[in-house]
Amino acid sequence: MAGKTISEKMFQRASNSDCSAGELVMAEIDRAMIHDITAPLAVQGFTEIMKGAGLPTRVWDPSKIVMIFDHQVPADSVTAAENQATLRNFAKKQGILNYDVCEGICHQVMPEKGHVIPGNLVVGADSHTCAYGALGAFSCGIGSTDMAAVLASGKLWFRVPETLRIEVTGKLPHRVSAKDVILRTIGNVGSDGATYMACEFAGPTVSGMEVPARMTMCNMAIEMGGKSGIVEPDRKTGEYLEESGQKIEIDSELKSDESAEFEEIVEIDVEDLPPQVARPHRVDDVVDVSVVAGTSIDQVFIGSCTNGRFTDISAAADIVDGEKIADGVRMLVIPASRTEYLKCLRQGYIEILVEAGALFEAPCCGPCMGGSFGLVGAGEVSLSTSNRNFQGRQGSPQASVYLCSPETAAASALYGEITDPRDV
Amino acid sequence: MIMAAGNSITGNMWKFGNDVNTDEIIAGKYLVLNTPEELAKHVFEGVMPQFPTQVKEGDVVIAGRNFGCGSSREHAPLALKGAGVKIVIAESFARIFYRNAINIGLSLVECPGCGEIEEGHGIRVDISGGIVEDLVTKKKYPATRQPKFIREIILAGGLVPYMQEKLRAEGISDNGKQE
Numbered sequence: 013m014a015g016k017t018i019s020e021k022m023f024q025r026a027s028n029s030d031c032s033a034g035e036l037v038m039a040e041i042d043r044a045m046i047h048d049i050t051a052p053l054a055v056q057g058f059t060e061i062m063k064g065a066g067l068p069t070r071v072w073d074p075s076k077i078v079m080i081f082d083h084q085v086p087a088d089s090v091t092a093a094e095n096q097a098t099l100r101n102f103a104k105k106q107g108i109l110n111y112d113v114c115e116g117i118c119h120q121v122m123p124e125k126g127h128v129i130p131g132n133l134v135v136g137a138d139s140h141t142c143a144y145g146a147l148g149a150f151s152c153g154i155g156s157t158d159m160a161a162v163l164a165s166g167k168l169w170f171r172v173p174e175t176l177r178i179e180v181t182g183k184l185p186h187r188v189s190a191k192d193v194i195l196r197t198i199g200n201v202g203s204d205g206a207t208y209m210a211c212e213f214a215g216p217t218v219s220g221m222e223v224p225a226r227m228t229m230c231n232m233a234i235e236m237g238g239k240s241g242i243v244e245p246d247r248k249t250g251e252y253l254e255e256s257g258q259k260i261e262i263d264s265e266l267k268s269d270e271s272a273e274f275e276e277i278v279e280i281d282v283e284d285l286p287p288q289v290a291r292p293h294r295v296d297d298v299v300d301v302s303v304v305a306g307t308s309i310d311q312v313f314i315g316s317c318t319n320g321r322f323t324d325i326s327a328a329a330d331i332v333d334g335e336k337i338a339d340g341v342r343m344l345v346i347p348a349s350r351t352e353y354l355k356c357l358r359q360g361y362i363e364i365l366v367e368a369g370a371l372f373e374a375p376c377c378g379p380c381m382g383g384s385f386g387l388v389g390a391g392e393v394s395l396s397t398s399n400r401n402f403q404g405r406q407g408s409p410q411a412s413v414y415l416c417s418p419e420t421a422a423a424s425a426l427y428g429e430i431t432d433p434r435d436v
Numbered sequence: 437m438i439m440a441a442g443n444s445i446t447g448n449m450w451k452f453g454n455d456v457n458t459d460e461i462i463a464g465k466y467l468v469l470n471t472p473e474e475l476a477k478h479v480f481e482g483v484m485p486q487f488p489t490q491v492k493e494g495d496v497v498i499a500g501r502n503f504g505c506g507s508s509r510e511h512a513p514l515a516l517k518g519a520g521v522k523i524v525i526a527e528s529f530a531r532i533f534y535r536n537a538i539n540i541g542l543s544l545v546e547c548p549g550c551g552e553i554e555e556g557h558g559i560r561v562d563i564s565g566g567i568v569e570d571l572v573t574k575k576k577y578p579a580t581r582q583p584k585f586i587r588e589i590i591l592a593g594g595l596v597p598y599m600q601e602k603l604r605a606e607g608i609s610d611n612g613k614q615e
């Protein structure tokens with residue numbers, strides 16, 4: 013009999029059934045996350061469900077729900093302010109933990125504050141919820157009405173996914189990082205190559221990565237159509253969890269069996285991988301940095317749930333290292349959380365970057381979604397460490413967004429054009 | 437002209453290619469809005485400026501692979517529904533968009549091969565029979581049959597009415613057990 017993948021095992025536990033990939037199950041949710049953009053429709057749907065069912069409007073279990081404001085933060089319009097006020101009231105009435113505008117981006121705050129445990133089933137009303145799979149949980153994005161059903165019942169139906177296993181081998185070259193690996197992977201797999209599948213990142217390169225780098229990888233599983241991103245939990249997972257005050261015994265069975273069946277295995281060798289860039293307007297249009305080197309840029313954004321951690325800003329600060337950014341370039345640096353911000357502050361990175369001419373902002377999503385500040389206008393070029401470069405993503409539909417690593421972003425800011433970070 | 441079995445709709449067909457993403461459907465700056473009416477004013481605005489002003493009740497969107505890829509924003513199918521789009525026919529759908537559309541009652545027809553149907557061709561959509569027919573080429577495209585569970589949500593009119601019935605029934609059975 014075939015063994016099980018880590019995802020199948022997690023669904024077996026969550027649905028209390030002996031399920032396999034392809035089957036539909038009703039699963040119990042361990043944690044649900046909602047933020048300022050998706051919560052209004054979720055709360056509306058939840059209220060309609062409960063009233064229509066003749067039940068009191070009380071969520072299934074407030075201790076398993078987390079609310080975070082990060083997309084329009086601090087409130088950048090009266091509408092945003094009023095949406096947040098309504099959500100604040102809802103959270104208070106229901107007894108739901110609400111980090112409000114104070115802690116940072118949802119996908120950084122959730123794992124950082126101990127809301128993600130290996131083996132758990134976590135859902136979030138945001139597509140990049142797949143990021144928490146870096147801690148060995150099954151974590152996926154859902155829409156507001158699915159979330160309304162979760163708020164009402166604590167359960168949701170799922171199709172147990174097949175698994176796309178990505179085996180990464182090779183030692184990462186100097187100034188080449190997890191973002192380059194995931195961009196190359198997306199370039200190879202394609203925008204719908206992983207549709208409906210769990211993307212399991214494995215191999216010695218991944219086991220050698222710290223949790224923040226694993227988060228960068230898992231974060232972008234959705235850009236290949238993946239339902240989730242996952243890295244088997246190990247000693248490094250345990251160490252990360254300890255930092256957030258969780259002493260967890262890692263279950264040695266929480267991994268794909270030797271005889272597990274994978275839908276597909278993709279091999280990525282990073283031994284000689286050059287820095288990668290996704291060209292406008294597709295995330296899977298990924299090329300070596302040399303193909304786009306020399307492209308003039310107007311704005312550089314280092315941040316987002318993909319690359320807004322201390323390790324990312326550290327890599328950028330190391331490259332900036334006392335130099336000034338090029339004339340005509342705006343550089344925005346936004347740590348993904350208050351915790352990461354304080355680490356940067358204590359290490360002196362804010363000074364390095366501000367002296368260089370960068371704008372260093374309080375933790376939030378910022379320019380990533382194009383709904384807040386730091387937008388780009390027609391004809392402008394943005395080089396960004398975020399996760400999407402669709403047409404219009406960061407402002408004008410006539411602007412261009414390139415995606416890259418923090419290293420490439422920092423090097424490029426110094427020269428005013430897309431630059432290979434290995435050359436500086 | 438679009439015709440549906442048992443129902444004649446004179447709607448326009450709006451043709452799209454592969455990988456139509458949620459940022460194109462409704463831009464991030466509009467996600468502070470939450471009603472179908474407000475969202476409908478901006479649907480496809482950045483990539484097809486004529487769409488929001490010209491789309492009519494009963495229109496059909498037909499597209500290639502991976503329709504709705506990108507964000508989990510439910511505002512995307514909501515904007516389409518608010519604009520009067522009744523059906524989205526595509527070769528394949530992105531996962532979260534698919535669930536969101538079913539949940540809010542926007543009809544989706546997954547039809548491998550339909551991406552080749554040319555702009556301006558009249559089509560006949562037989563939802564119950566699961567066939568999309570190109571009235572010019574006479575080619576028929578069978579739709580992928582949805583799982584029974586999904587069909588139950590669709591029949592209920594979306595996830596909210598489905599959950600209302602489900603929880604009401606659970607409440608009644610719990611009361612029954614108590615008595």
